Amino acid sequence: MSILVVGSVAFDTIRTPFGQADEALGGSATYFSAAASFFADVRLVAVVGEDFPDQHLEFLRSRRVDLGGLRRVPGKTFRWVGEYGFDLNQARTLETQLNVFADFAPQIPEAYRDSDVVFLANIDPDLQREVLRQVRRPALIAADTMNYWITNKAESLRQTLRLVDALLINDAEVRQLADEANLVQAARKILAWGPKSLVIKRGEYGALMIKNGDWFAAPALPLEVVRDPTGAGDCFAGGFVGYLANTMNFDNASVRKAMILGSVMASFNVEAFSLNRLRTLTYAEIEARYRAFRRLAQFEDL
Amino acid sequence: MSILVVGSVAFDTIRTPFGQADEALGGSATYFSAAASFFADVRLVAVVGEDFPDQHLEFLRSRRVDLGGLRRVPGKTFRWVGEYGFDLNQARTLETQLNVFADFAPQIPEAYRDSDVVFLANIDPDLQREVLRQVRRPALIAADTMNYWITNKAESLRQTLRLVDALLINDAEVRQLADEANLVQAARKILAWGPKSLVIKRGEYGALMIKNGDWFAAPALPLEVVRDPTGAGDCFAGGFVGYLANTMNFDNASVRKAMILGSVMASFNVEAFSLNRLRTLTYAEIEARYRAFRRLAQFEDL
Numbered sequence: 001m002s003i004l005v006v007g008s009v010a011f012d013t014i015r016t017p018f019g020q021a022d023e024a025l026g027g028s029a030t031y032f033s034a035a036a037s038f039f040a041d042v043r044l045v046a047v048v049g050e051d052f053p054d055q056h057l058e059f060l061r062s063r064r065v066d067l068g069g070l071r072r073v074p075g076k077t078f079r080w081v082g083e084y085g086f087d088l089n090q091a092r093t094l095e096t097q098l099n100v101f102a103d104f105a106p107q108i109p110e111a112y113r114d115s116d117v118v119f120l121a122n123i124d125p126d127l128q129r130e131v132l133r134q135v136r137r138p139a140l141i142a143a144d145t146m147n148y149w150i151t152n153k154a155e156s157l158r159q160t161l162r163l164v165d166a167l168l169i170n171d172a173e174v175r176q177l178a179d180e181a182n183l184v185q186a187a188r189k190i191l192a193w194g195p196k197s198l199v200i201k202r203g204e205y206g207a208l209m210i211k212n213g214d215w216f217a218a219p220a221l222p223l224e225v226v227r228d229p230t231g232a233g234d235c236f237a238g239g240f241v242g243y244l245a246n247t248m249n250f251d252n253a254s255v256r257k258a259m260i261l262g263s264v265m266a267s268f269n270v271e272a273f274s275l276n277r278l279r280t281l282t283y284a285e286i287e288a289r290y291r292a293f294r295r296l297a298q299f300e301d302l
Numbered sequence: 303m304s305i306l307v308v309g310s311v312a313f314d315t316i317r318t319p320f321g322q323a324d325e326a327l328g329g330s331a332t333y334f335s336a337a338a339s340f341f342a343d344v345r346l347v348a349v350v351g352e353d354f355p356d357q358h359l360e361f362l363r364s365r366r367v368d369l370g371g372l373r374r375v376p377g378k379t380f381r382w383v384g385e386y387g388f389d390l391n392q393a394r395t396l397e398t399q400l401n402v403f404a405d406f407a408p409q410i411p412e413a414y415r416d417s418d419v420v421f422l423a424n425i426d427p428d429l430q431r432e433v434l435r436q437v438r439r440p441a442l443i444a445a446d447t448m449n450y451w452i453t454n455k456a457e458s459l460r461q462t463l464r465l466v467d468a469l470l471i472n473d474a475e476v477r478q479l480a481d482e483a484n485l486v487q488a489a490r491k492i493l494a495w496g497p498k499s500l501v502i503k504r505g506e507y508g509a510l511m512i513k514n515g516d517w518f519a520a521p522a523l524p525l526e527v528v529r530d531p532t533g534a535g536d537c538f539a540g541g542f543v544g545y546l547a548n549t550m551n552f553d554n555a556s557v558r559k560a561m562i563l564g565s566v567m568a569s570f571n572v573e574a575f576s577l578n579r580l581r582t583l584t585y586a587e588i589e590a591r592y593r594a595f596r597r598l599a600q601f602e603d604l
Contacts, residue, residue, distance in 0.1 A: 017483075086483040181319075181388040183506075184526040204485075205507035208524060217521035217598050222510060224486040256601040290604045296519050297599050299558040302592045 002041045002114075003245045004138070005029050006106045006131045007121025007234075009046040009070065010078040014273065017086050018227045024274035025056045026080065028121035028144065031231035034278045035238025035265040036119075037063040038286060040245035043112045045069035045131075049077040049100045059279065069109050075100040088229050088270075089203050108134040117245040119237060122146050125153050125160040132163050139248060142166040142241050144233070150177050162194040168237050170201045171208075183208075197255070199240065199262075201233050209259050214252065218259040219297050221267045221289070228273040232266040235278070239265030264289045304343045304416075305547045306440070307331050308408045308433045309423025309536075311348040311372065312380040315397075316575065319388050320529045326576035327358045328382065330423035330446065333533035336580045337540025337567040338421075339365040340588060342547035345414045347371035347433075351379040351402045361581065371411050377402040390531050390572075391505050410436040419547040421539060424448045427455050427462040434465050441550060444468040444543050446535065452479050464496040470539050472503045473510075485510075499557070501542065501564075503535050511561050516554065520561040521599050523569045523591070530575040534568040537580070541567030566591045 012026030033042045043066040052072060060067060078101035081094040106127055113135050120128040120143040128143060143164045149157050150173060157177075161167060167190065171183060178186035187198050187210050197211035206220040240262035247254055264286055271277045314328030335344045345368040354374060362369060380403035383396040408429055415437050422430040422445035430445060445466045451459050452475060459479075463469060469492065473485060480488035489500050489512050499513035508522040542564035549556055566588055573579045 182526060182528065184524045187524075202507065205504065206519070206521075210524075215524050215598055216601070217508070217524075218601075219508075219519035219521065219599075222486045222489075222512075222517050222519075224484060226484065253602055257604060260601055261604075287604060294601075294603065296517055297521075297601070299518070299520075299562055299596075299599070300555055301596065302559060302563075302589060 001116040001245045001248055002043060003036055003117045003119060003241060004043045004045065004108065004112050004115035004135065005032050005036070005119045005121060006045045006108075006127075007032065007123055008078055008101055009044075009048050009052070010080055010101070012230060012274065013079070013081040014228055014230055015083040016088065016228050017084070019273060021228070021273040023079070025059070026230060026274060027078065028231075028234045030060070031234035031269065031275060032119060032121055032238040032241075033060060033065045034063055034275050035235040035269070036242030036245070037065050038265075038281070038283055039239070039242030039261070040117070042066065043069060043115060045106050045108060045112065047071045047073055047100050047104045049073065049075045052077045059275075069107070069112055071107075073100050082230070084229060088226055091230065106131050106134075116140070116248065117241060118142070119241050120144065120160075120164070121234065121237075122149075125149055125156040128160045129156075129163065140165050140241070140244060140250065142168060142237065144168050144237060145173070147173055147176055158193055161190070164195050166197045166199060167195040168199040168201065168233070168240070170203070170233065174198070174200050199259070201236055203229065203232070207236065207259060207263060209255065211252075211255060216256050216259055218263045219293065220263060221292060221296060223267060223270065226270045229270050231275065232270050235269040236262035236266040239263070260290060260293050261286070263293060303418040303547045303550055304345060305338055305419045305421060305543060306345045306347065306410065306414050306417035306437065307334050307338070307421045307423060308347045308410075308429075309334065309425055310380055310403055311346075311350050311354070312382055312403070314532055314576065315381070315383040316530055316532055317385040318390065318530050319386070321575060323530070323575040325381070327361070328532060328576060329380065330533075330536045332362070333536035333571065333577060334421060334423055334540040334543075335362060335367045336365055336577050337537040337571070338544030338547070339367050340567075340583070340585055341541070341544030341563070342419070344368065345371060345417060347408050347410060347414065349373045349375055349402050349406050351375065351377045354379045361577075371409070371414055373409075375402050384532070386531060390528055393532065408433050408436075418442070418550065419543060420444070421543050422446065422462075422466070423536065423539075424451075427451055427458040430462045431458075431465065442467050442543070442546060442552065444470060444539065446470050446539060447475070449475055449478055460495055463492070466497050468499045468501060469497040470501040470503065470535070470542070472505070472535065476500070476502050501561070503538055505531065505534070509538065509561060509565060511557065513554075513557060518558050518561060520565045521595065522565060523594060523598060525569060525572065528572045531572050533577065534572050537571040538564035538568040541565070562592060562595050563588070565595060
């Protein structure tokens, strides 16, 4: 089945204690699309500048991502410069150049309006609702956001949340959004605003999901090599939403498998800079790592 | 089967955003004993002062903890004063009065020397080895330690680790002990020094175990009420070591169940100040919460 994703396509310059990347392919919609493409057809709506090279488009095309909604406009592509310390949990933003992304007004092509699933990557909540006004009754709407929108566009974000089925954010954002230190109470407060399920991303500690009062904890695989955490959250979303779009089954067992596939995609992505690990990744490797998550988490009745 | 535990019995004064406790029952060996007593016979070796009230002894006796090795000596009992902020992950020590604990030299009663399992709570690694010199071939030796000993008694701690089967410490201590930011590489380094297994406690993020190259991730139950995290690590150890002493089976399936029972005991303990939750806890409640952990962590093959 088909997924429409709307978000950023960018150049990232990243320094970690394990190396660096200069003007590498990045952006929330890019990471999401590459990850989700292993499971379903992805339609990408984003904007880039004249400086965006064909080779990056070719990579996304090789992953069968539909680029009919990717506009190339005069100006420069969105750029982000960030660094990580040894703990790799928190990025420090050194520079953000919005460039052509500053005037991004998502136009959903007619051919995309019947998408089965919509993923609203981390963009202005006003624009997230603009996207939803242009689509016809998707079976699942999932969204991400970030501390910037929680701080500066709280009311607009609340309006978007009313329309969203699944919200995927990190634990600090859960606490900030609900203004509540206890994660369980914070989650309950957010779910009362509209979303049917909340996925709480916790980096190296895994992810939690709450849906219909039922909690699920997905572990993170202990990894010997973590080079660059950039995009891990979007790859998680790609695996999670991608699998759900693949099966179009949103029952308890399916969303739990989707949580693990999200964790699988994130675990691969952090092994290399930019999207480099996803370039060579195979579905057989995804299946093998899913089995590694099973071995990691399994225990018997008492 | 029987567990010998050697550690502290103390008075704790604790402030959290959710209340406070003054001179409440605390200490690593106390928490461990109370938790482990649900699974096996516990023999406690520790020291208290003349100010230690009979009511606390009665509580431990009501949990069938053998107090034959608890010495009461002239002077005051060990006191700790600490506080927690809203995140509850890290205690801030405001005051430590070692009192009679400063001269603690563990004497293992003859009747305890054949204990099947030994737990060395967080005390000077010199004293941990003193304990091991006095016991006869226990089937399992587990130990805790803390940043203070890693910083100030590194060589002695390394000597103790040569003698230990299972080391239970938190993730910051793993990284500090190994001087290595990556947890997998840090764990491997520590295991090369002697322990057969390493249990990494991560507070609200659960716990990890590595044994024979095999990783297991135990989730933490999302809790709506967390009042006081003091003693959670020792309760975890009590559930973990207690269950292993109960079954005397250290295979893969058993140690995974033990990890979950450690998590279960910690999850109860944080719900109230001091050991108050353990005072009313029943084995039926422990079984019910084990099943809640199963529901929390379960997912199917892809």
